[in-house]
Amino acid sequence: MSTSALCLVCVSLLFGTSLSCLQCFIDISVRNRLCWGHVLTEHNVRYVDGCFKKLDRLFDRNERVIEAGRVGRGYNKQLKEIMEAEILPMAKEFNQKRNKDTLYEERLQTAADNFIAAASKLPRVSGCFPPCGFQSAGAVYNCIICRYDSCEFPLDCPFEEINVTENSRSQIWCEVPFPLPGDIEVIWSVAERVKTQLVDHFKEVTAGVDRLYSIPSTSLQHQGTYKCEIYSGQRSIVRLYYYLTVTPQVVEGHAELQDIFDLSLLSKGPILPEPVGSPPSLLPSPLLLTTCLTSLLLLLFLSLGALYWLTMPE
Amino acid sequence: MLQLLHFAVLWLYLLLPSMLCGNLFCYFSHILEVEKPYELIVTECPPNTLCFKADGRYANKSSLSARGCMAKEDCSQVHTINLYGIVHTMSYGCCDSPYCNSCPGVTANSLCITVTLTTVAVMTGSW
Numbered sequence: 001m002s003t004s005a006l007c008l009v010c011v012s013l014l015f016g017t018s019l020s021c022l023q024c025f026i027d028i029s030v031r032n033r034l035c036w037g038h039v040l041t042e043h044n045v046r047y048v049d050g051c052f053k054k055l056d057r058l059f060d061r062n063e064r065v066i067e068a069g070r071v072g073r074g075y076n077k078q079l080k081e082i083m084e085a086e087i088l089p090m091a092k093e094f095n096q097k098r099n100k101d102t103l104y105e106e107r108l109q110t111a112a113d114n115f116i117a118a119a120s121k122l123p124r125v126s127g128c129f130p131p132c133g134f135q136s137a138g139a140v141y142n143c144i145i146c147r148y149d150s151c152e153f154p155l156d157c158p159f160e161e162i163n164v165t166e167n168s169r170s171q172i173w174c175e176v177p178f179p180l181p182g183d184i185e186v187i188w189s190v191a192e193r194v195k196t197q198l199v200d201h202f203k204e205v206t207a208g209v210d211r212l213y214s215i216p217s218t219s220l221q222h223q224g225t226y227k228c229e230i231y232s233g234q235r236s237i238v239r240l241y242y243y244l245t246v247t248p249q250v251v252e253g254h255a256e257l258q259d260i261f262d263l264s265l266l267s268k269g270p271i272l273p274e275p276v277g278s279p280p281s282l283l284p285s286p287l288l289l290t291t292c293l294t295s296l297l298l299l300l301f302l303s304l305g306a307l308y309w310l311t312m313p314e
Numbered sequence: 315m316l317q318l319l320h321f322a323v324l325w326l327y328l329l330l331p332s333m334l335c336g337n338l339f340c341y342f343s344h345i346l347e348v349e350k351p352y353e354l355i356v357t358e359c360p361p362n363t364l365c366f367k368a369d370g371r372y373a374n375k376s377s378l379s380a381r382g383c384m385a386k387e388d389c390s391q392v393h394t395i396n397l398y399g400i401v402h403t404m405s406y407g408c409c410d411s412p413y414c415n416s417c418p419g420v421t422a423n424s425l426c427i428t429v430t431l432t433t434v435a436v437m438t439g440s441w
Contacts, residue, residue, distance in 0.1 A: 028344060032355050040360055048342045048357035049382040145399045 020060035021069040024146035025080040034091035037098040058112045068119035069143035075122045076141045082118045086111040129177040132157035133238035157240045166249040170215040174228035185231040192224040195243045339412045340365030345380040359383030365415035370402035381415045
């Protein structure tokens with residue numbers, strides 16, 4: 001009864017098999033050598049399957065091992081070295097020699113604990129920064145699939161709105177919240193007058209390393225979508241979209257002109273509407289100018305009179 | 315005398331399998347993609363288990379293979395397994411004679427039969 005129960009447990013363990021750090025880094029021939037002499041003490045049989053089930057339990061389905069294996073990009077080599085340092089000597093020692101399952105259990109458990117302790121010290125990464133971009137530095141090693149995870153964000157970022165006034169300077173910064181590799185190329189493209197992410201609407205305008213796109217004097221023709229696409233080693237890693245809205249200056253000129261009329265003109269005659277597009281008057285009204293000049297002259301004469309009086313001899 | 319011979323043959327026939335298969339020897343190979351080279355090593359099954367050969371299928375094609383020992387009642391089951399993020403369907407074929415799981419579809423306890431028949435032939439010949 002106990003035997004069949006044991007077998008049932010063993011088989012159920014076999015069914016739950018998945019890959020992990022051990023299977024990623026240790027070749028099957030090494031695992032075969034390691035497990036060759038695994039003796040099931042209860043029945044005194046050289047039961048190789050049982051050893052693989054132990055590996056499965058202690059490494060492959062051990063959450064702590066998988067978690068310790070979540071290292072940053074480039075550190076999988078060190079992970080392999082740590083695992084090999086634990087397993088290879090044991091495989092050499094155990095090959096073609098019969099050893100009790102209890103010894104296997106003890107030694108493999110120690111190996112797993114040592115791996116966890118050493119691998120946990122390897123650098124991790126801060127993670128992924130949503131919502132877009134291929135973030136290679138954000139990826140961590142995944143011992144279940146034996147490769148690095150991706151952050152799984154789309155390359156296209158959502159639109160960012162930018163509002164500028166006509167004739168003013170526009171500056172668009174291609175900023176991403178995640179660290180970029182050193183070898184980037186930035187390509188700026190424009191889709192004039194439309195808000196779109198469709199590739200065929202864009203015309204390339206600049207290519208290089210400059211992440212700032214600047215328009216010294218923005219005109220109405222500049223309105224549209226500006227795309228900044230960053231490449232690393234010929235591969236696109238992120239696409240940012242900025243929709244530039246240009247407010248015509250004439251609208252602002254009209255508002256200012258109205259204020260001047262209200263404050264200073266105060267003429268009783270009918271105010272004719274200004275034709276659209278006429279340049280706004282920068283000079284104040286003649287009446288206001290006359291008043292100001294008269295006041296200034298009066299002040300000058302009064303000052304001169306006062307000065308003359310004070311300096312006049314007795 | 316002929317009766318004695320019959321008894322001996324019967325006795326051998328009944329006893330030999332248990333002598334040979336008391337601790338059943340099977341081939342073992344861990345779950346591996348079919349295209350990868352595998353190395354067969356010998357494993358000794360605990361009582362009440364049989365040799366098995368597993369066939370994993372993905373996209374209607376044979377994708378994985380495995381060998382070893384398993385409990386008789388588990389031989390008929392079919393389940394899925396996730397390997398490198400790919401889900402394969404595993405089914406098993408069991409057999410109860412030594413090393414019977416080297417090739418797919420070998421289920422007869424051919425070695426036991428062969429050994430028995432050889433013994434009988436030798437005994438008959440020497441008689």
